[in-house]
Amino acid sequence: MRHLIRLALSMPLDVAARKAVGFAAKRLKNRLASILLRGRCPYPPPGGVMRRRLQRPVSWAAGSIVMDQWRNHRFDLLGSGPVRVAHGETYPGFDGHRYGPGARLPDDWRAAVVEAQWPGGRDRAMTILALIDAATYCPIDWQVDFKSGYRWSIRTLGGSIAYGHHPGVDVKVPWELARLQHLPSMALAFAENRDFALVREFRNQMLDFLGSNPPGWGVNWACAMDVAIRAANMLLAWDLFRAAGATFDAAFESELASAALAHGRHVRANLEWNAEHRGNHYLADICGLAFCAAFLAESSEAADWMAFCRTELSAEIQRQFLPDGSNFEASTAYHRLSAEMALYTAALMGGLSKSVMDRLSLVARFARDITKPSGEIVQIGDNDSGRFIRLRCHESPLDMSSLLFLSEGLFGQEDAVTPESDVVRQLAGRQFEAAQPRLRHPGTGAVELGGCSRLIILPSNPAALDGLEAIAYPDFGLFIWKNARSFVSVRCGPIGQNGNGGHAHNDQLAVEIEIDGINWARDPGTFVYTPDLVARNAYRSALAHFVPRHGAAEPARFISPFRLEDKARAKVLRFGPDFVGRHDGFTRPVQRRVVIEGGMVIVEDWPGVGEKTVRSPQELSELWGLSLPFSPGYGLRLSAR
Template identity: 45%
Template structure:
């Protein structure tokens, strides 16, 4: 990429400054505990009510797997990740690495928290790529964590597990089973287990800020659902949990994945994760500043990442769904903060979100799955139930919680409660859908192609959904897609 000389020096200077700061921070974190020594003054806020879940059997079946520490990560199939895990290797690449200990400065606090976990609980392998057998060290400072350095090793495996998107399912199971304590106990043990083996700023699970943001949102919503369903947790756990929320939020604010030219769903996850941490923590100068910043950036990123036609700028229908999900759940929570911390969004922002929802409806095929255009990594923000790949019914239901077009799924009620039952009467911006020769790059030939349908009935009520910013044009009727 060619870059003007006047832009080179500031970038080189900024890179050098970041490296110098990192050296100092690394030295500080190795010498002193990274668990913060503050006590959170006040209780965590609450926003969510338990929705009508409907068919309970699939939820309880999924919760049973979680209790056994069996996880389906990135299409792996259900794999048990406690105790001795047999790794098969990937494409002939099989690694074996002994687990490392917590760094010395964090060891006393880690051991103190470990003593609070139930004796019958078996720890989860948080740092293992169970496909290749590679294990990242728990004592490695987060910016020194390697990735892409060995064949067959996938850092996204531990990252996906450590998002802990399975925790809300335990809360739903608790509600369905009339407060059966094993689900609340498992939530408590897993959170403490993670905190024990993942001190702030150490290990693979602090390397990517996006995953830190997704994790803390899932922790907070899961706990909120548990409490709404009648669960109570001991004071020691509540204090450690709230402290870790603070540690997560500070980590996000200090490690934003921002770029002046290209920032996409990673930065959006940073902002929404910070928003959740700040919204749930008690109000003070620090959390108030985070909220102001997060709401401001969320508004800006909605307008930046979704074009006037509502489509995500990454040219991927799957990434559009992920970004739309984060934007929606972030906006809903910001609207539900109450008068003391109320957030303001422009009508253009709301219209852009409405257009993003309409894009999802239009790219959804008659079988309920979206047409996959562009890249996909099956990413989600809040995963309440076992997902169906490329099925975004859950997200359209969630949009109904804010825009009022509900379809009866639990996500509608969850978003409505996050937003304090505020409803937005917004519609996509009006657009001119006509094509002109100016749409075609100079030197290309504009062809006029006629598609002859074999049956006249296929064109009945035929309509065009045009997304020129994305480059997608969809013809659909009751019998044609």
């Protein structure tokens, strides 16, 4: 509630009043809708024909251990560790906060699951659950945060779902599981090993989800983005199974077609559009809706969806991907998420202009350039480990190889054969020519720093810093030197989302250094969002980054968990053999110069005095007070920085 008050106080009075009235009206509308819709069946009638998009099987040698875990409904998501997700389970809790357990289901579990729902959809839900053909099948508890144990009610309308309201509770956990992103990997494993038990498990998990989550109700219909991502994954998984030779009964495919229609209608009615600050959520809405339109049999409704999506995707690619190929949300991890969505969907729908495809062809170059010699990306801004379609299970959140493979399938070499390149090439039916990037470096004129502090970083093998290439992304605000052994970057640029800063950190002028696989200085990551707002702000803080300091002051206020004050206004003054940049976030402007010479990385901050030399990452961390545990992905926190 406090962050909502801060957010309101940051707005002009008329804007805050208008938003407050809109918020109250939405709550009233949802409450009335909940009452009126309880007696209505939320499912579209069964029926319809699905259209296949893939012509040949795509395989991948997934580990048998992972497949066994999924068959036993054990999932490892967002830092949970392998956890069995079932009704009545006890979960470990998050940061001392533990809820539940919920009720265990009786032997007649179908009746119990259906009875928990409102009367209007019970008959249809029972029909769906009755199609599950395994006598020993144990239903998944789709409504539970299987880290904290907190459980949402299936009788709450999706638009009325509360989150961020109890300590330790993370709505992203059930959302992540309900994206069903493990199902395409399951299909690839079936194509590799021909284990028909995987076909049966896919069918039963889909029916379990559909019968336990009536459209519009419960936590898994609260966010249109997650509904859209789920739609794309369940439809692609079905197509991958079919391409590999699996067959399904008519009743199942009828329910799947009905589900695609329900998902498409829900997304179309709940588009996350905002005139100023729409971002990856709206992009996901468009992409998931396009998958529904592409896989459903031809109809005027599906045709209208596809026409809408083609127009909107074209506009959003040009809007959300900057001229240098980077994403506009000031986050390297969200760059991957949005790029995946755009690439898969552009391939699926076709018909996009050359200028749009040219812009899209540049996204892989950015991903490649922000990858350090260790294979991990530099984390700038938030990292919620979000993906659109994950064809390989248990990829590192900091490994962008799959995005590079995806782009190669659409724009690259004919002989590039990976699951990502194969799928996207089949969806597109062709390859496109990649645009040549226009390299832009800021000016190289003289800059007067005056009196400054000087920090010399001296690696054990100075030769590792020889032959560095300077790479600039001025639209994103990232300036890089790299070779096969070393990576040095400086963050200096816009906070993203047209000044909203929803996924930005107080990291202006932050330096990241990796030499011979050793991280001397690195962004600590994100850790979590709403379950721990103290940790949320700690990981966003300037004190967590290798930036110029002004005591414990922040260069911009945290207005809300997903809004950063646009105060620092960082600007690069020079980049080439060295970097010079400034920001205005403190009581007076600060400037930083970074230069690599004589086998040393030298960091000069103005105003300041004195000179220090560090010869190890530990010395640097102690000097700058960089003590937060490193978070390589959402919910993950390593013991040491």
